[in-house]
Amino acid sequence: MSGKLAEAEAPSAGASMQARDTHRLTPARRFHIYLLEARFQFVEVLREPMFAVPTLAFPLIFYLFFGVIMGARGVSLAVPTYVLATYGVFGVLGPALFGFGAGLANERDTGVLLLKQTTPMPAGAYLFAKVMAALIFGAVVVAALFLMAAHAAGVALYRWQWFALAGVLLAGVIPFCALGLAIGAWARGRSAVAVVNLVFLPMAMLSGLWLPIYMFPDVMQDIALALPAYHHAQLALKVIAMDAGQPVPMHLAVLAGETLVFLAVAALGFRRADSFSMRRSR
Amino acid sequence: MQAGTTHSSPLASLSRITHRYGPVLALDDLDLEVRRGEVLGVLGPNGAGKTTAISLLLGSLQVQEGAASVFGFAPGAPEVRVRRGAMLQISGISANLTVREHIELFRAYYPAPIPASRLLAMAGLEDLARRRYGKLSGGQKQRVMFALALAGDPELLFLDEPTTGLDVDARHRLWSEIRALRESGRTTVLTTHNLDEADALADRVVVIHKGQRIAEGTPAEIKSRTAGRLVRCVTRIAPDETASLPGVVEARTRGQHLEALTTQPEALVRELLARDQALADLTVVAAGLEEAFLALTRDGREGAA
Incomplete structure (x- = not known):
């Protein structure tokens, strides 16, 4: 870099200062920033094996084992069909918690977020990128599960059921990203992955994502009623008529309520962090 | 400017x-x-x-x-x-x-x-x-x-x-x-x-x-806000003794050298040479920003105390 700028590389500050009245983002530029932020967020996570393996590979390996291999030995298609829905929930939950929750905590800790906040980047672009990355990864897992289910496990659903199931599963990104946001707002960088794991695996199990919930003792079934993944899974199972029979509005109400609680918890965390951030970094 | x-x-x-x-x-x-x-x-x-x-x-x-x-x-x-x-x-x-x-x-x-x-x-x-x-x-x-x-x-x-x-x-x-x-x-x-x-x-x-x-x-x-010149030499004269010599603001030992910050470098050098015939390796330089900084922050500390 020595002297390159000095030798006529110097950008003329004067020339570009004229065009600076346009601090307001045009819709086209805003769209460009949102798109680029989302693209690089996706690429960044994709290149991280610590993320890609557990969140992408686990649900598919589980399905291969419990859905395809075990399912092939049974007479009924109940198991491959049931776990299609629940592993789908699992597959959407992972990217939301790891990519959003742990990723956000990490970027707050390293200072990336602080740096970006000094730029004209709209805050919405950052959140949008994280939600989109979680959505795309979730969609990849769901698509792969559907392919395995239809072609390897022999699951047969009506066309509307495939679409409805996909829609319900992907909508889970909303409550789960809100949960990730809450974790990211409170957990510190390195401990965030541990916190996410402490939420991710027990919640997956207690919500009946691995084994149907009616196989659990009553106490555990009661706990499940408090978990967003349980209600989300019940909605997914409703599409294939394998749910526990609770009303849809109840599941929706719990999910909506918990989403609001997660957002409020996240907002509190950010406000607290504001007054602590400098003491932390200094 | x-x-x-x-x-x-x-x-x-x-x-x-x-x-x-x-x-x-x-x-x-x-x-x-x-x-x-x-x-x-x-x-x-x-x-x-x-x-x-x-x-x-x-x-x-x-x-x-x-x-x-x-x-x-x-x-x-x-x-x-x-x-x-x-x-x-x-x-x-x-x-x-x-x-x-x-x-x-x-x-x-x-x-x-x-x-x-x-x-x-x-x-x-x-x-x-x-x-x-x-x-x-x-x-x-x-x-x-x-x-x-x-x-x-x-x-x-x-x-x-x-x-x-x-x-x-x-x-x-x-x-x-x-x-x-x-x-x-x-x-x-x-x-x-x-x-x-x-x-x-x-x-x-x-x-x-x-x-x-x-x-x-x-x-x-x-x-220039500091004493001005840094006198440096190898001498048997102790920093304590130097502190009472002409214009000296601060005196210290660094390695083998005595370092004295002074507002009157000529008078100080005359005095040092008179007191120690064996004095060697004498240099007089403008005090750097580091000396100024030390002096300034030291004053700050004293002011606060």
């Missing part, structure tokens, strides 16, 4: 800023002014409040008491963000993105960014454009942060300890870039605890200690 700049309003300013982190007083009634076209060195020991002052000017900290203004706007205003660049002390950006990807993303934030190829050249990153950030050396990472700070072609640049962790060679290359930016009409605010850096780059220096501005001026003025 002083006369020319006084009647133009400052590009950025902090006035009567007091800032606390809980019970800790970080800034204590601080005034700071950034003038158009200058390189302002904000100097002070670690924990003096430099980063807090910068964070207020960046809008990443909310003003508690006093007022902060950049280009006549609040520091966090959109009008400010598009015209300002910053290199912060952060531990890193995404390790999995390449240098070019990081630059492309930051360029997108600004209405009139510098072309990517030029940014890569300015930061000396042409050969590293496709490398992932996580695979870079510490010095290379600093250069990426420098390129990101410049991405929007800023009028005002904040560099918070930009050469921390750089080797001597990389440091001098960054210095020459900062000088070139100044020549192109940009304004730079540079925080550092490296006195050579302020001496080499800054038009004006503000010294902060314990959250207060304890000195302000050109590096030469700051230096």
